[in-house]
Amino acid sequence: MEAPATRIKAVYSHLDCLLTGIERLKKAGYTGFTVQAPLPRHEIEEIMYEGRPAPVRWWTLTGAIVGITTGLLLTSLTHADWPMINPGGKPTVALVPFAVIMFECTILGGALATFAGLLFHAGLPSYWFDAAINDPRMTDASFGITFTKARTKDRDRITDLLRQSGAIEVTTGSDTIYEVPNV
Secondary structure, three states: OOOOEEEEEEEEOOHHHHHHHHHHHHHOOOOOEEEEOOOOOHHHHHHHHOOOOOOHHHHHHHHHHHHHHHHHHHHHHHHHHOOOOOHHHOOOOOHHHHHHHHHHHHHHHHHHHHHHHHHHHHOOOHHHOOOOOOOHHHHOOOEEEEEEEEEHHHHHHHHHHHHHOOOOEEEEHHHHOOOOOOO
């Protein structure tokens, strides 16, 4: 039986404190947290991916392979369906005249797959995000670390690590859902 899960969220006002928090969580062996920032920072990327390249590149490669295959099939099957367009005894499937269309299909397939991979790995649209992750403060000037399914027995240890790393606010349970105050 699975241990019950709880939410934990830490809000940071400084990037250095956020990086310290991520580093301490990783050293303690905790995973499954989401890092939020108001702008892209290469320091966060480096500490999260640990030098590994982003997974979107495989989407690009797959899209390019599908694109070049589609371009080849589109041109060769069209040419095979109308064989009377065969001037000078050229072969039915000739790669040199088809190269332009194959190239364009490769670029189109790679670009569309890259965009799809970007959306997938960024978790967009955010309809399926946990309510604790949809915090408007993280789009303005704050940084955050959010556990949506932390084990309840690890809650105290995780909150201590986050507080000691410089978090200005650490909340657990239903308190992690931030509602914009009516001012």
